[in-house]
Amino acid sequence: MTGAAYPDWDAVYRDNVTWVYRLMYGKVGNQADAEDLTAEVFMTALRPLRVSATVPEVRKYLRMTARTVLASYWGDRMGRQVTAIEEDVPEVVARESVASDAPDKVQKLLQRLPDNYRRILELRFLQAFSVREAATQMGISVANAKVLQYRALRMAALSREEATS
Amino acid sequence: MSERTVRRFVERVLRGQPTERADPDDFEAQQMKTAIELRAARLGSDAPREEFVTDLHRRLGAELGAAERHDSHDPWAPRRRQVVIGGSVAAASAVAGLVVGHNLLAPTETQHATPQRELDPNAGTWRRVGAAVDLPEGGALGFDLGSVNGFVHRTDAKLEAVSGVCTHQGCKLWLDGPESRLRCPCHSTSFSLNGATVTHQLPIAPPPLPKFHVREINGVIEVFAPNQPA
Numbered sequence: 001m002t003g004a005a006y007p008d009w010d011a012v013y014r015d016n017v018t019w020v021y022r023l024m025y026g027k028v029g030n031q032a033d034a035e036d037l038t039a040e041v042f043m044t045a046l047r048p049l050r051v052s053a054t055v056p057e058v059r060k061y062l063r064m065t066a067r068t069v070l071a072s073y074w075g076d077r078m079g080r081q082v083t084a085i086e087e088d089v090p091e092v093v094a095r096e097s098v099a100s101d102a103p104d105k106v107q108k109l110l111q112r113l114p115d116n117y118r119r120i121l122e123l124r125f126l127q128a129f130s131v132r133e134a135a136t137q138m139g140i141s142v143a144n145a146k147v148l149q150y151r152a153l154r155m156a157a158l159s160r161e162e163a164t165s
Numbered sequence: 166m167s168e169r170t171v172r173r174f175v176e177r178v179l180r181g182q183p184t185e186r187a188d189p190d191d192f193e194a195q196q197m198k199t200a201i202e203l204r205a206a207r208l209g210s211d212a213p214r215e216e217f218v219t220d221l222h223r224r225l226g227a228e229l230g231a232a233e234r235h236d237s238h239d240p241w242a243p244r245r246r247q248v249v250i251g252g253s254v255a256a257a258s259a260v261a262g263l264v265v266g267h268n269l270l271a272p273t274e275t276q277h278a279t280p281q282r283e284l285d286p287n288a289g290t291w292r293r294v295g296a297a298v299d300l301p302e303g304g305a306l307g308f309d310l311g312s313v314n315g316f317v318h319r320t321d322a323k324l325e326a327v328s329g330v331c332t333h334q335g336c337k338l339w340l341d342g343p344e345s346r347l348r349c350p351c352h353s354t355s356f357s358l359n360g361a362t363v364t365h366q367l368p369i370a371p372p373p374l375p376k377f378h379v380r381e382i383n384g385v386i387e388v389f390a391p392n393q394p395a
Binding site: 039082103106 | 168171172175177178179181182183184185186187188189192194195196197198199200201202203204205206207208210211212213214217218221222224225228229348350351353
């Protein structure tokens with residue numbers, strides 16, 4: 001079998017909208033932008049797409065479209081690529097890693113930080129506590145919590161850079 | 166050097182607000198990236214909203230539909246153009262790697278041309294298709310009785326059953342529950358649960374689906390179906 005095709009655009013959309021959205025969400029970190037970018041991917045990709053393309057071909061094509069769409073989003077907002085979609089990821093890995101890979105990577109990152117840095121980032125980013133609530137949890141002042149949060153983020157960013165280079 | 170760029174960005178990320186324009190340097194961009202990754206790792210936050218998925222589906226339908234109508238002005242246009250994937254799709258790093266025709270996936274809204282008929286076999290019997298409790302208000306249920314198959318649904322406490330075979334070329338319909346549609350895998354025709362043709366992309370609208378006689382008796386849903394050949 002050379003590969004199944006989708007019966008129509010509707011099926012292409014249904015089968016792929018969730019992972020495209022998740023991929024975008026993981027790259028921009030907010031719902032409104034992730035929705036806009038997902039819409040742009042499908043608007044761009046579906047119009048010229050004919051469904052005789054096989055399922056893996058369609059997915060690859062969507063991923064490439066997403067890559068281009070994200071690049072122009074960051075170019076426009078920041079003049080540089082804050083995040084990017086990697087080009088050559090095997091299809092299976094690409095689909096699954098969208099959902100499962102991110103928390104794992106973040107856990108590893110957090111484990112490399114000193115305790116109070118790890119804690120403030122967990123409270124603020126992962127558990128959605130306000131600065132005030134996080135400060136109370138940690139038994140520190142709000143001002144201290146703010147400073148701690150930014151230092152922690154700086155260190156996380158540095159440690160991330162070291163880990164990847 | 167200013168910390169404000171990152172702070173402002175991070176505050177918005179934490180509040181779930183869209184990204185604003187800024188001009189970060191390398192290290193600031195790196196911190197932004199880290200903030201995004203941390204925020205995106207929050208459990209349960211990366212599933213698309215149902216309303217978004219539905220709304221985008223509708224917008225795509227409208228968008229593709231407009232292209233289709235525009236397209237069909239040319240009577241000589243081939244009815245079924247194919248996407249030709251140039252060489253290997255690996256080359257599709259470029260979106261332009263796909264050589265494509267215009268879209269004709271878009272369904273066309275149809276007017277009712279043919280009246281809906283009832284399925285009246287010469288010789289038939291009432292056959293069980295399911296328990297009444299399995300079909301709540303607003304639900305739909307597929308059935309296959311050998312001689313016929315179809316879908317029964319309950320709307321406003323009323324039962325209705327229609328054939329599960331497309332009136333165009335006889336392909337077997339599938340139930341799209343969330344959208345309350347019966348969809349044909351062959352040519353993207355779709356029918357409502359009561360059998361009306363809703364969308365199609367054929368030159369002539371396929372007729373609506375024939376209806377079965379259906380009843381509910383002692384907690385059992387039955388459809389009047391032709392007898393099996395002996």
